[in-house]
Amino acid sequence: MRRTRNDIAENARAGVISIPSARLADVIDREPAFRGNVRNVPGIPLVTLHAMFDAPQPRPAEHIDDLAERITALGGTAMGSAQAVSTATSLAPFPTDLVDGLRLVEALADRTAALTRSVRQGIDETAEIGDAGSAELLTGHPRELDKILWLLEVHLERR
Known part of the structure; x- marks a missing residue:
């Protein structure tokens, strides 16, 4: 841990750093699944899914920056590489075989x-x-994630 003039006790900072670090890995891990997999869905649902996924999502890049800045402000090191994220994320591996639009939306939800x-x-x-x-810092994230979840679940209500 880096030396800092932050007035949070060093032992508390050491414990706290792990929390935004874990959330940083989760936020980074979610993005490729959210953006990349829609292109695997053939047929008419693809148009609807593209419109939903290509629309600007609430600030994932800002959340990533905010978390990384908080980690370093506390004296830690933000780990955002693909290798670091793959070992630190708490999210289950994303299925790689989804070609059904509703199953994809369900997995993303x-x-x-x-x-x-x-x-x-x-x-x-x-x-x-x-x-x-x-x-x-973390408090603003669930509100935006709840909105994304709601948008995903709207597509599942037709079932």
Whole structure:
């Protein structure tokens, strides 16, 4: 851990750094599944799915930057490489064989719900440790993730 003038005790900072680090891995891990897999879906649903997935999503790049900045402000090192993310993410591996549009949306909804759950858990953990800054940083994420989840679930209601 780097030396910093941050007034959070060093032992508390060491514990806190792991929380935004884990959420950073989850947020980064979610994005390729969300953006890349829609191109594997053939047929008419592809048009609808493209419109949904190509629309700007609520600030994932800003969340990534915010988490990385918080980690380094606490004296840690933000690990965002593909290799680091693949070992640190709490999200289940994304299925690579999805070509049915509704199954893809369902898998993305499951992944988004898992990410939202992990962020909410991070809010509670950082608040318990006494790091209001990290808790506040994480607090804005679930609202946006809930909106994404709602948009995904709307497509599943036809079943």
